[in-house]
Amino acid sequence: MxxxxxxxxxxxxxxxxKAGAPAGTTVCCLRRVGLSLRWVDASGDSSQPATGVHPxxxxxxxxxxxxxxxxIVVAIAAVRxxxxxxxxxxxxxxxxxxxxxxxxxxxxxxxxxxxLTVLAAVCGLAVYGPALDAVILLAAGAALLGLFARGMDxxxxxxxxxxxxxxxxxxxxxxxxxxxxxxxxxTAGVLALVWTADIxxxxxxxxxxxxxxxxxxxxxxTWAGAIAALIAVAVAAPLLGEAIxxxxxxxGRRVYFVLIGVGLAGVAILGDxxxxxxxxxxxxxxxxxxxxxxxxxxxRLDALVPVSVVAALFVAVAR
Numbered sequence: 001m002x003x004x005x006x007x008x009x010x011x012x013x014x015x016x017x018k019a020g021a022p023a024g025t026t027v028c029c030l031r032r033v034g035l036s037l038r039w040v041d042a043s044g045d046s047s048q049p050a051t052g053v054h055p056x057x058x059x060x061x062x063x064x065x066x067x068x069x070x071x072i073v074v075a076i077a078a079v080r081x082x083x084x085x086x087x088x089x090x091x092x093x094x095x096x097x098x099x100x101x102x103x104x105x106x107x108x109x110x111x112x113x114x115x116l117t118v119l120a121a122v123c124g125l126a127v128y129g130p131a132l133d134a135v136i137l138l139a140a141g142a143a144l145l146g147l148f149a150r151g152m153d154x155x156x157x158x159x160x161x162x163x164x165x166x167x168x169x170x171x172x173x174x175x176x177x178x179x180x181x182x183x184x185x186x187t188a189g190v191l192a193l194v195w196t197a198d199i200x201x202x203x204x205x206x207x208x209x210x211x212x213x214x215x216x217x218x219x220x221x222t223w224a225g226a227i228a229a230l231i232a233v234a235v236a237a238p239l240l241g242e243a244i245x246x247x248x249x250x251x252g253r254r255v256y257f258v259l260i261g262v263g264l265a266g267v268a269i270l271g272d273x274x275x276x277x278x279x280x281x282x283x284x285x286x287x288x289x290x291x292x293x294x295x296x297x298x299x300r301l302d303a304l305v306p307v308s309v310v311a312a313l314f315v316a317v318a319r
Contacts (some may be wrong), residue, residue: 064293071300073194079178079187091123094171096290096297098163105159108152114145115164122168123175131176138168150296162201170305173312180315185244190264190311192257194304196236197229197265198272198288204228213269218276237261269312270305275302308313 058066078089095116102112118141126134146161178187205225213221239255240251250257275298279287288296 021169036104036159060293067291067293071299075191076188079184079191082178082184087123087175090171090174091120093297093301094119094123096168096241096288097301098167100287100296100298101163101167102243103276103285104284105156105161107156107163109150111145111149111156111160114148115141115160118145118164119168126172126175127132127179127185131172135169138164138172142168158268166305170301170308173308177308177312182244186311189244190308191304192240192245193233193236193261194268194307197233197268198303200232201225201229201269214276217273217280221276222274226269229269230262233261233265235259239258258263264307264311267306271303271306274306275299 008125014124035260067210074089078086095301098115098119099112101107102115107115122134122138122141125137132294142161142164145164146157149157149160170189174187174190177183177190180186201221202225205220205222205228208222208224210222210224213223213226237257238250240261241253273285278298286295287298289299294300
């Protein structure tokens with residue numbers, strides 16, 4: 001009688017006459033990690049490997065969750081270590097965003113390389129020099145490349161310059177925040193706020209549904225998701241304030257922290273919608289395909305882009 005070597009296990013599925021099996025055998029598909037199945041016919045011959053065993057495929061939602069967890073772990077580690085690690089991760093994200101931006105808007109190879117060079121220099125200067133100098137370098141690079149593009153590819157000139165600002169400013173903001181005395185706490189707080197708004201909006205929107213927030217721009221986003229995100233951030237903001245500063249510093253100022261959090265959450269939602277508008281204008285569903293379940297780097301960082309800039313400006317004014 002046909003069987004399976006290396007122990008007795010329950011048959012999950014049986015398919016007599018499976019293609020690729022020796023005559024007179026039965027295919028037994030077991031989903032066991034590390035178990036190698038082999039054909040065993042009535043004579044005891046087990047020389048041929050079993051076929052037709054397929055790996056378990058993840059659903060799009062599960063893939064999105066797994067990718068998101070990996071990205072969060074990497075980001076937390078880089079923020080915690082700081083220094084070169086955070087500079088490397090931020091620079092990589094900035095360069096990948098501009099590469100996706102360039103593809104979306106049809107920016108030529110030469111202009112793309114010029115923009116990547118400017119952005120790499122800007123990120124380095126934001127860490128090893130005054131942040132204001134990095135902003136000046138970014139603005140000058142955007143202006144020069146924009147003017148240069150007018151002679152080569154006039155319709156793309158605006159998108160070259162605006163892409164440099166869109167990708168470069170959040171990079172400068174995050175690197176500057178991390179370099180402050182409370183940089184670890186402030187940067188982690190900004191990331192936590194954006195993640196809270198993003199996660200709650202996504203799952204609340206899926207669970208509740210209802211009217212669309214901006215159906216002509218992003219049909220998947222709902223008012224329910226946006227309102228849930230604002231409420232979640234309103235609850236989380238004072239807690240983040242206590243973690244960054246102290247319970248004493250937040251005491252009596254909870255409304256202040258709630259307003260800041262809700263304001264930044266609103267900026268995050270607008271950033272998400274703006275990136276959706278960019279993709280709709282370019283006629284693409286995702287900015288890229290690098291991140292499984294999410295699309296491109298711009299798709300993942302669309303809310304963080306404006307929030308990081310606004311948060312840095314707020315901290316700079318409040319200091």
